[in-house]
Amino acid sequence: MQNKEAIVIGGGPAGLTAAFELLQAGASVCLIDRNERLGGQLTKQTHMFFGSEKQYASHRGIDILEILTNALGKYGNKLEILTQTTVVGMYRDKVLACVKGDKFFKLKGEKIVFATGASEKALPFENNDLPGVYAAGAVQTLMNEYGIKPGEKVLMVGSGNIGLIVSYQLMQAGVEVVGLVEAADRIGGYLVHASKIKRLGVDILTKTSVKRAIGKESVEAAEIWDLDEQWQGIEGTERTLEVDTICVAVGLAPLTELLQQMGVKVQYVREFGGNVPVLDENYQTSVEGVYACGDLVNIEEASSAMVEGRIAGINAARSLGYDVENADFRIKALHHELKDLRGGPPGDKVRKGLKKLGVAT
Amino acid sequence: MIEKDGVPSLNQVKAEFPTLETLEKPKAIIECYKRIPCNPCETSCPFDAITVGEDINDRPRIDFDKCTGCGICVYNCPGLAITVSQIKGEEVHLKIPYEFTPLPEKGKRVNVMNRSGEVITQGTVTKVQAGKKQNKTALIHLSIPKEYVYEAITIEVSHGS
Numbered sequence: 281m282q283n284k285e286a287i288v289i290g291g292g293p294a295g296l297t298a299a300f301e302l303l304q305a306g307a308s309v310c311l312i313d314r315n316e317r318l319g320g321q322l323t324k325q326t327h328m329f330f331g332s333e334k335q336y337a338s339h340r341g342i343d344i345l346e347i348l349t350n351a352l353g354k355y356g357n358k359l360e361i362l363t364q365t366t367v368v369g370m371y372r373d374k375v376l377a378c379v380k381g382d383k384f385f386k387l388k389g390e391k392i393v394f395a396t397g398a399s400e401k402a403l404p405f406e407n408n409d410l411p412g413v414y415a416a417g418a419v420q421t422l423m424n425e426y427g428i429k430p431g432e433k434v435l436m437v438g439s440g441n442i443g444l445i446v447s448y449q450l451m452q453a454g455v456e457v458v459g460l461v462e463a464a465d466r467i468g469g470y471l472v473h474a475s476k477i478k479r480l481g482v483d484i485l486t487k488t489s490v491k492r493a494i495g496k497e498s499v500e501a502a503e504i505w506d507l508d509e510q511w512q513g514i515e516g517t518e519r520t521l522e523v524d525t526i527c528v529a530v531g532l533a534p535l536t537e538l539l540q541q542m543g544v545k546v547q548y549v550r551e552f553g554g555n556v557p558v559l560d561e562n563y564q565t566s567v568e569g570v571y572a573c574g575d576l577v578n579i580e581e582a583s584s585a586m587v588e589g590r591i592a593g594i595n596a597a598r599s600l601g602y603d604v605e606n607a608d609f610r611i612k613a614l615h616h617e618l619k620d621l622r623g624g625p626p627g628d629k630v631r632k633g634l635k636k637l638g639v640a641t
Numbered sequence: 642m643i644e645k646d647g648v649p650s651l652n653q654v655k656a657e658f659p660t661l662e663t664l665e666k667p668k669a670i671i672e673c674y675k676r677i678p679c680n681p682c683e684t685s686c687p688f689d690a691i692t693v694g695e696d697i698n699d700r701p702r703i704d705f706d707k708c709t710g711c712g713i714c715v716y717n718c719p720g721l722a723i724t725v726s727q728i729k730g731e732e733v734h735l736k737i738p739y740e741f742t743p744l745p746e747k748g749k750r751v752n753v754m755n756r757s758g759e760v761i762t763q764g765t766v767t768k769v770q771a772g773k774k775q776n777k778t779a780l781i782h783l784s785i786p787k788e789y790v791y792e793a794i795t796i797e798v799s800h801g802s
Contacts, residue, residue, distance in 0.1 A: 327719065328681075328717075328718075328719035328778070329719060330677060330678060330679040330719050330720070331678055331679060331680075331697070332678075332679075332680050332681075332684070332697050333681075333684055337679060337680065337681045337684075337719065338681035338684075338685065338717045338718075338719055340776075340777070451741070451798065452740060452741055454800045465645070466644040466645055467644055467645065467646075467647065470675065470677050470720060471643055471644070471647065471674055471675045472672075472673060472674075472675075472677070472719075472720025472721070472722040473720065474643075474646075474647030475643070475647045475648070475649070475672070475722070475756065476720070476721050476722075477647070478646060478647035478648055478756065478757065478758055479647075479754055479755070479756050479757070479758050479794050479795050480754070480758055480795065480797075480798060481754070481758035481759075482758065483646070483758075484645075484646050484647050486645045486646070583678075620678060620696070620697050620698070621678045621697075622678075623678065623696055623697075623698045624676040624677060624678055624696075624698025625675065625676050625677075625698075626676075626677055626678065627678070627698075
């Protein structure tokens, strides 16, 4: 078993900034990601990001990934990157069980930063196991990473930012978006994203959901229906849309299983789609030396995940005994950035969730 | 209703416009109707014409006296929520953001859409800016009939044959 000074699990926006802060402070970092390349969701975000200059607003996600990975570049000898490596188990003494290809090995970290992100939620409806029913993130991966069209005619389910953005990106790929249904009575994501697809002819139907997928071998059509005040389908309002793809974008659930294996205290927070770790103000979990950041701790935009990664990284470096330049000032400024990003109506849900966790916002 | 279907009302749209007299010079029309944490319009404007301010969730405000209609904010806005409008005689000159390929060519007649996604008229592409600065959000210049000044917002996407 190899001992590591600091291990970062997950190479998405939060993990990349956490690794950077640790390296900048002087620590050695082992960065683990199960995918072929680093970046997490950034690898497929072809749209410009929101926020301020501090979070690279107006840059596309894929370009932000380049900025973040370039920043890691100069620490080459102190940084070990393990891609296509899955952490399959966590022990209470900070030992990780890893699998890379057909190799199994263990690592032990003095400090561990978890940035494992979130997974997409499924939606129960008849025939939702037919080929052609996709999660929106999968569609984005196919299109934007591998250049593969998921289908020709798509029904999008869910009007959060992911549903709205992926609809737009499907159109960019030359795929027809036949419609977008949303169970709530209003659009969930940013209205600028909604207006962007509506003016190109995509109808957004609120209080509407998918009843069932129709098809023999794969999706041939989708039946949608209106929902009543109790979010139940109304008989007699069914109509059929001819589509070959149903794309589900109904939210994310944090990936806390590994943390729970090592006994980290978690709490169920509905606003964050599941169990999230209980953190102190340094983004440290209930287990000393174990930190968490990004979608794993609360479902938010990548801009916030990058800020959280920095806070967790700086604190982890400090706990290793490194003298981080202007640490107090920087952490204060980073918390201020988070407050700004969460300050408006889109941050309502996040603030509500954080309040349940006893975090001041 | 914009919260339900993504379409702002005519009143909402008009509230973002200056007077038609002011529009004889090109001016940015910012359609950012809901507070979101975002301020590249403010930081990209070389003339300090756009203010979001201390709280980045505030809606941008524009000073039409300072705005030159240059279009830099148009391709820096992550929400593609800004256009530039100018009335020239019987026509409106529009600059819109466009992120589809192939790009329309100069001189091409294109279908012009309203905010509900309906084709309302035809226009002519007068210029296409798609350089390094625009970074994949092209700035398409259009000429359309003046009567559509409050309605025209984008052009129909053509993926070619």
